Amino acid sequence: MQCDSDEEWTQPFLDEEDPLPNQICPYATSSEISIKSMLEISSIDSDDVVLDLGCGDGRIVIYAAKHYGIRGIGLDINPELIKSANENAKKEGVDHLVLFKVQDFANESFDFKLSSIGLYNNNNNNDNNNKLIYPTILTCYLIPRALKVIESKVKKLIRDNDSESTNHKSIRIATIVYPFERWQHINDDNSLKIFLYTKDSIDIIPKSLDSSNPIFI
Template sequence: MTFSLYILIVIALIGLFLIWIFWSSIIGAGFQPTSKKLVKQMLDMAEVGTGDIVYDLGSGDGRIVINAVKKYNAKAVGLEADPSRVFWSRLVITLSGIGNRAKIVWGNFFNQNISEATVVTLFLSDTANQKLKSKFLEELKPGTRIVSYVWKFRGWKPVKADETEEIYLYVIGQSNLSLKERDIRYY
């Protein structure tokens, strides 16, 4: 191979790496793993238990899905747009032997039906959270718990909040959840 071919391969690999890193930022939120401590706090705040179906929007490496199944005995579904993270989390789920109670779906969570969720977890962005409000109100049943890390839902009052850790719990049908014209300006 010539030197210019090596340079071309290196540039292509760098480009692919940058796309992999920034892909999830482009479609909604960047990948930043949530610590084990915060995962536990989020699931504890939602009081996840055996009868729950946890949906993690932007599930990344699957840690919330895996913890919901292994430590809280819930069923769990992760929705992730990055194919490499989908592959990784599916591999971990398979190796953990929890594939009968956990799954990762590849795709854009805005286009997925989440109506069976009893708990929804997310660590996305302010813009993504605001866009999800109408989806939540249309698809989720009363009593469904939504736990957001860092980003609040403007116009909604959390049922519980840990301001230090920036974890906010909302419940469909409670907290004066409403969809007003001012809440949908991002569409």
């Protein structure tokens, strides 16, 4: 998605067909200005760890590592995109800060814990970030049906585990283009269609929700 600050935002074309088994969202790119806004609206700092769900070529995680010096993980079900992400991280000189994996994050068995995903070496006890059990910023550029698949899992993560993710930070979730259907965002960048969610907004239902379909997560 390419968009400049003085241009009108336009929705990119997204093919609804699944090119790979278990793929819940087609590949689409996000612009640097959108990535910058997404991380800024999440109040990113050097203590954060980013997890990008459906990372594609890794640009969100790589941008965060390059501009903020933080660690990050990118997950995607497409091995070709993960290969590109690793190549891009090496070109940008941040491959020591990031991890890209082929992962079906929509699967019920997926565990958000950093140790389970493999970002940290459990033997590296001198790493101060090892106190982080979960990533502190989740990012995603997913179509509505994909967001619906993961919404309950993400809410459960925050509702059950937010307090133990770190001693001083809460988990934030930022989406590009599409919001969660049954979760009211707490902040947004309307010009770039970026939406921020936190524990404070977890049980707030959007006013625009169709009352004829009152099935809440």
